Amino acid sequence: MHDVVLNAQGIAKSYGQIQALDGLTLEVRAGEILGLLGPNGAGKTTAIRVMTTILPASRGHFTVMGVPDSRPEEIRALIGVLPESNGFPLAMTGADFLIYMGRLYGQSATRAETKATELLSLLGLENARRARITTYSRGMKQRLMIARSLVNDPKLLFLDEPTLGLDPKGQQEMLQRIREAAEVKRVAVILSSHSLEVVEAICHRVLILNRGRVIAQGSVAEITRRVAVPHACRIQFPAEAVPKALSVLSAMAGVTVERHANRLDELIVSFQGTRDDADMNAVVQHLIQAGVPIQAFSRESVRLSDAFLSMIAEVQT
Amino acid sequence: MNEEEYRQSGWQVVLTSELRRLWLGRWGPLLLLVFSIFLSVYIVILAADPEMNVLSQRMIINQTIQVTELVGIVAVLLLGADSFSGERDRGSLESLLLTPVPRGQLVIGKLLALLSLWLGMIPIAIPYIALVARGTDVAMASLVLLVIGGTLLVGLSAAVGVLVSGLSPTNLMSFAFAVGVMLLLVAPTQLPAGVRDSPIVDWLVVSNPITAVDRYQSAVIDGGAWTNGVWLLLSPLIALALAFGLGPRFLNNRLSLHGGFRP
Amino acid sequence: MNAGICAGARHLHAGAVTARGVERCLAARRRLLPVCLILLIGLLLFVLAPVTGARNSPTDATVSVQISKESAALAAAEWMEFDTVLRNNGATATPPLVVHLAIAALEKGRYVDPEDWSPQRTQYLPPLQPGESVRLPWRLLALNEGAFVTFVTVVSAEESFPPAVSASLRLQVAPDDILPLKDVIPVAAVVPLFPLALLVFAVAHTRRMAATRTDR
Numbered sequence: 057m058h059d060v061v062l063n064a065q066g067i068a069k070s071y072g073q074i075q076a077l078d079g080l081t082l083e084v085r086a087g088e089i090l091g092l093l094g095p096n097g098a099g100k101t102t103a104i105r106v107m108t109t110i111l112p113a114s115r116g117h118f119t120v121m122g123v124p125d126s127r128p129e130e131i132r133a134l135i136g137v138l139p140e141s142n143g144f145p146l147a148m149t150g151a152d153f154l155i156y157m158g159r160l161y162g163q164s165a166t167r168a169e170t171k172a173t174e175l176l177s178l179l180g181l182e183n184a185r186r187a188r189i190t191t192y193s194r195g196m197k198q199r200l201m202i203a204r205s206l207v208n209d210p211k212l213l214f215l216d217e218p219t220l221g222l223d224p225k226g227q228q229e230m231l232q233r234i235r236e237a238a239e240v241k242r243v244a245v246i247l248s249s250h251s252l253e254v255v256e257a258i259c260h261r262v263l264i265l266n267r268g269r270v271i272a273q274g275s276v277a278e279i280t281r282r283v284a285v286p287h288a289c290r291i292q293f294p295a296e297a298v299p300k301a302l303s304v305l306s307a308m309a310g311v312t313v314e315r316h317a318n319r320l321d322e323l324i325v326s327f328q329g330t331r332d333d334a335d336m337n338a339v340v341q342h343l344i345q346a347g348v349p350i351q352a353f354s355r356e357s358v359r360l361s362d363a364f365l366s367m368i369a370e371v372q373t
Numbered sequence: 374m375n376e377e378e379y380r381q382s383g384w385q386v387v388l389t390s391e392l393r394r395l396w397l398g399r400w401g402p403l404l405l406l407v408f409s410i411f412l413s414v415y416i417v418i419l420a421a422d423p424e425m426n427v428l429s430q431r432m433i434i435n436q437t438i439q440v441t442e443l444v445g446i447v448a449v450l451l452l453g454a455d456s457f458s459g460e461r462d463r464g465s466l467e468s469l470l471l472t473p474v475p476r477g478q479l480v481i482g483k484l485l486a487l488l489s490l491w492l493g494m495i496p497i498a499i500p501y502i503a504l505v506a507r508g509t510d511v512a513m514a515s516l517v518l519l520v521i522g523g524t525l526l527v528g529l530s531a532a533v534g535v536l537v538s539g540l541s542p543t544n545l546m547s548f549a550f551a552v553g554v555m556l557l558l559v560a561p562t563q564l565p566a567g568v569r570d571s572p573i574v575d576w577l578v579v580s581n582p583i584t585a586v587d588r589y590q591s592a593v594i595d596g597g598a599w600t601n602g603v604w605l606l607l608s609p610l611i612a613l614a615l616a617f618g619l620g621p622r623f624l625n626n627r628l629s630l631h632g633g634f635r636p
Numbered sequence: 637m638n639a640g641i642c643a644g645a646r647h648l649h650a651g652a653v654t655a656r657g658v659e660r661c662l663a664a665r666r667r668l669l670p671v672c673l674i675l676l677i678g679l680l681l682f683v684l685a686p687v688t689g690a691r692n693s694p695t696d697a698t699v700s701v702q703i704s705k706e707s708a709a710l711a712a713a714e715w716m717e718f719d720t721v722l723r724n725n726g727a728t729a730t731p732p733l734v735v736h737l738a739i740a741a742l743e744k745g746r747y748v749d750p751e752d753w754s755p756q757r758t759q760y761l762p763p764l765q766p767g768e769s770v771r772l773p774w775r776l777l778a779l780n781e782g783a784f785v786t787f788v789t790v791v792s793a794e795e796s797f798p799p800a801v802s803a804s805l806r807l808q809v810a811p812d813d814i815l816p817l818k819d820v821i822p823v824a825a826v827v828p829l830f831p832l833a834l835l836v837f838a839v840a841h842t843r844r845m846a847a848t849r850t851d852r
Contacts, residue, residue, distance in 0.1 A: 162473070396834075409831050
């Protein structure tokens, strides 16, 4: 049994003079969720299309469950894909579409029908099984396409923007199912998203692409630690004490104060330089000495979004 | 399922789905209805117009067969031109390409589904041809010629449409190329009589499947023996064998998300 | 007459120009003039006859043309065959001959395109020897309904040859009935009903399979 589900070495893809992907090397294990990040045009979709055998690589090789990329039909039998292009044969019903896909994966008619029913129920589409896809909303189409990616019980799942078009409840459910697929069924997942919160919430590891190249790869914690960003804390005051707190903190050296965007009783205090608990202690003591009551205190950790933006900016300069 | 079973079942699954789409999805019956109305109007005009009625009966039979075949060719060509490039435009091709079915089997499934349209047109055409051919000694021959000649030409037309569709980046380009190829094949029939008599043009006519079938059919209907000129069927047979034999293999390495000629 | 001239001449020759001699001479000339005129006219006719007589008088032709039929009743789009026999009735061989088939409609306004009626409207023959005859076949398609006449003419490149023409062959062409409307209309009306039924079935099947839309 292969623990390493996907092993890619030096994958490159060029379109004439344009190098869409250059030197992508990665490994994904069973039960692991890898987040694929990058700005628009970074090469995320190209990377997914190469590794799902839709596009041939210009250079490099990869294997899925030990099956080399020279046997693309075998690889396609092992993977599930939520593709970027979200088109359907519109005259079909949702059930017909999933049954058709199941049959194309070699399932018998009975098995395909059972699987289609199970997936439609799982994704909340059981009432629309006999409706034509033309009548589906955007969210319903997204869920149907996710169902399609699961129809062959894949070992490796590629999800390109899985929460796109879903309402907040749907997004939460979707993330939960992805987590279950990874943890319970030991499915390896490569998840590409522009939503850094989504990636931060469920991905074990992150790979950041920019202009076709890997600029960072590792766990979320490893990625965020690599970025030197000012550490900060958030302090909550009684509403009437906020002006005094502002004036006390503004007078301190090496401290930047700003109001919280959504809360009038909170101030965010940032410190330049590396993280140092003594600085935070000094702020708290200063406020207490000034007679400013403090209702709550919390340390702001570096967010993935901060790390991501910082890295991208670094590369572009 | 292993790869061996995919080879057996992939094109069958595509064929079944395409047949359902064509015949239960209304396109097929609608095309047959339009086809039958067209033939009805054609034959009523033929009967009602005294100028046209003085054509010899054999000329009328030949013309009716040609018209039937031409409609079949055009209908199948246009549907074939939509087969892959239409899915490409609608964004549904990627789902199909992500399945483990070999590309060549996708092509075969769609090709055979297109031929079903011609199989539906034949019984519609039979009453009309039987009517114009009644009282002659070529009534049965006319029907056999329609089936043989028409199947050869419609099959070829389907292959051209699907091949062009598989390679074209957009549906519009696919239609344009497919129609262009067929116009090239039909062009020799429009040359002036004097030019047509030259050996080079004669060779062009014989090697062109459409004109070769046309010439053979005319010869048989005019009272020639079946074997007389049967060699004229060589070029359409060869073209069809190449199209069905090599076409799926050719597209097996070239059918892609964005179209294009390179593997 | 010569004697009169000679007598007059002897009188003159004798050296004596007498009134009586002159009268005799003039009388002889008066008798001679009509004869000369007649001879002159005859000479002119003899010289000009090959040109004027042949151009203006068919009855001078040395070739006769007989047509094998006098009349025929055909249906439109029906082929007909007939023969013509050309015979050289003259004493000399004819020049090379051009034999042409003509078709004319007897009703005013009815168009006849000879090209459509016959695949071979002109035949070329070598010279016919005196007494020689040749049979020529003709094939004709009755393209339009109506009353027509067809005939064959014989001409030559040689100007002196008088054209010959056959008797006319009268054609009565009836309208053809390959596709009578009373037979066509039932087929034209009934056959589309089958694909229509198929279409109705397909639509009904699709509606039966469709589910109600869920609230979104």
